[in-house]
Amino acid sequence: MAPVAETNSKAFSDLNLKDNLTLMATHEKKLELVTSKAPLPGPGQALVHVKATGVCGSDVHFWQHAGLGPWKIEDRVAVGHESGGVVLAVGEGVTNVKPGDRVAIEPGVPCFKATCDYCRKGSYNLCPEVDFYSVPPKDGTLTRYHVHPAGWLHKVPDSMSYEEIALLEPLSVTLQATILANIQLGNPVLITGAGPIGAVQLLCASAAGAFPIVITDLSQERLDFAKRLVPNVETYKIDTKKTPEEAAVEIRNAFTRACGHEPGTGNDCAPQISMECTGVESSIATASFATAPQGLVFVIGVGRDYQTIPFMHLSTNEISLKFLFRYRDTWPRAIRLVTGGKINVKQIVTSRFPLEKAKEAVEHAADRSKFSVKTIILDED
The missing domain is CATH 3.40.50.720 (NAD(P)-binding Rossmann-like Domain)
Structure with a gap:
């Protein structure tokens, strides 16, 4: 977990950050919307205000079954991995993004060790030590403020909506x-x-x-x-x-x-x-x-x-x-396809909820009695 921003930190007080809201799935098969302080980015990391997050079927599965395949929730884990937003602050050594940049969050961060055959060969989605945000024990991105390795943030044009940025993941x-x-x-x-x-x-x-x-x-x-x-x-x-x-x-x-x-x-x-x-x-x-x-x-x-x-x-x-297991090297191509109008991905959005109603959003996405294709959770204020 990233360190929590201190209330006396001038840099962070200047940002006027709100309470951090995060939707968690628990080992008791419950959803909990919890409140905390905003996290502080460390070296090589960036703090992102997550503006939009799509609800994935795996989020529903982790909630309803307290796990998915080999991954089990031992206590609780933040869900969500289809997210985009704006960079608020960066840690030491970060040069690829800066405050104010709109970014897509690639949630799978591999080890990239020289001893990892999969990373070395370019198949980083198969890295056995990959940190995939929303897969236990790694907290996901369905939160107001998320700290992420800056190298796995992809800058997008200002013309792209936050919904479109979130939908780059699916x-x-x-x-x-x-x-x-x-x-x-x-x-x-x-x-x-x-x-x-x-x-x-x-x-x-x-x-x-x-x-x-x-x-x-x-x-x-x-x-x-x-x-x-x-x-x-x-x-x-x-x-x-x-x-x-x-x-x-x-x-x-x-x-x-x-x-x-x-x-x-x-x-x-x-x-x-x-x-x-x-x-x-x-x-x-x-x-x-x-x-x-x-x-x-x-x-x-x-x-x-x-x-x-x-x-x-x-x-x-x-x-x-x-x-297929996830993806690799797709984000720049996906950004070009959406920016160039080749794929209108926002057409699949059928429901929108504010972050304060994230729990209801996931429940809605899981309810087969209601028509739904893609549910999006927004925090645009």
């Missing part, structure tokens, strides 16, 4: 996926799941020139929302009474019709690449059966530790199965 996820899946002009692409990541993946696939694109979901509201994001996308509502094989046939038929043909006439089309954004076993199976031979099923979603996959179908059709 955009980084799908941008990394788009790069690794090698989505190109004219690739037929299936996207399973029209939630926050599926929606941004849709924007990325469309920007990359994929066509046709079919997106699936259980919710018609989310499918309608996806259609508003990208009007030429085809939608398919999942019927849980149908098997993955049956759903896959209908999804392939949707691709064929999107190409201007009728199924069964010799011009059938199937997705070459399927971007799986749910992590749900049945959805992965549906994507596997829908994908063309020698195609790719790329899993972005997070699911159960152990799952059953249609092994023989994948094997006998030479379909590759690939996974």
Whole structure:
């Protein structure tokens, strides 16, 4: 934890800082909005007034399950890792940012030791000693004032809104996926799941020139929302009474019709690449059966530790199965895409809450009875 700013510190009194509000998830599966003093940046660090934070599904999972995968909450941890804001102060030795700069916070900070093979090879997202802010024991960024290693703050143009800055994090996820899946002009692409990541993946696939694109979901509201994001996308509502094989046939038929043909006439089309954004076993199976031979099923979603996959179908059709873990080197590219108007990421925001109601915001994002794609928490005063 960063040291707390002393009340008699002239430099900090000149900033007129408010009480620091932070949303914590506890080991008792509760959310607590706590108050503290603003932290003080040390050498190599910067103090950021966090102006906007997006609610991620992992924030909900940490709250409701007191952990995620191998990471468990022992006491409590601040949630949030989709954040942007403005630099208020910097510690000794910081030269890349200065007070007044608008910045995006890259939450995964690797060790960068010379002995770390992953950092040395550039795959810093796989660093076993990475500090990922919001993953225990590292506190997250859903707070008013956050101290962060300055080298992992990315300056953005003043024209970019704070919401857009916060959404650079989920955009980084799908941008990394788009790069690794090698989505190109004219690739037929299936996207399973029209939630926050599926929606941004849709924007990325469309920007990359994929066509046709079919997106699936259980919710018609989310499918309608996806259609508003990208009007030429085809939608398919999942019927849980149908098997993955049956759903896959209908999804392939949707691709064929999107190409201007009728199924069964010799011009059938199937997705070459399927971007799986749910992590749900049945959805992965549906994507596997829908994908063309020698195609790719790329899993972005997070699911159960152990799952059953249609092994023989994948094997006998030479379909590759690939996974994503976070991102690396995506932030400058993501900033250019948003600044240049290539991807309008703020379209996915469906709800906004002030920081004082951060607890209600996370509860809203978790409530499946209410329509929500991306919830944003703001502290712009």
